[in-house]
Amino acid sequence: MTVRLVETEAYLGPEDPAAHSARGRTARNEPMWGPPGHLYVYRIYGIHDCVNVVCGPGTKPEAVLLRAGEVTEGEELARRRRGPKPATARLAAGPGNLGRALGIGRDLSGADLLTGPVSLLLGTPPPAVASRPRIGVGYAGAWATRPYRFVIPNDPHLSRR
DNA sequence: AGGATGATGAAG
DNA sequence: TTCATCATCCTA
16 A cells, blocks of 8 residues: 655654654654654554654654655555545545554554565655644644644645645 | 543653 | 643544
8 A cells, every 4th residue: 555645744853842752762752762764653642643754863863744645556455444434535634544544553663664564665756845834733832833844735635625 | 612532651 | 540631533
């Protein structure tokens, strides 16, 4: 199953109050302190599993949250996991939905993107990328309005319509 | 506008 | 051991 990403958010590390790594190193966020190119998956609101890619440089605990995408392959499988209700374009619209559609749960937190069951592919660059404030981080003070959310403008697969 | 639903981290 | 807090989604 493949998703083409259309929306991501950057979480910059301990100095970023919205990043999980800002509250110190714990068993949950342990993968953030590891090498780049690994998954960090956590559960939010008791329901949704959110998928992050751990980034560099080095072992600085930064990560990128995968927020939305278009299912480009394996729609049958995605729909089996998401159920019959959502419109096709909404199968992976939103972090919880994307994790669910891809079948990525916390069991894959820490998995290596090079050798594990999940891979990150590089495609042709999008025609345009815009940046906006991140979603759901209003508590983060001045950092809440920084434009660390990256979207392909007007893409129908974004997390909100 | 609000409820679902449970792990996490900090406090007692 | 309890408690507040969530990087959300859906129905209404």
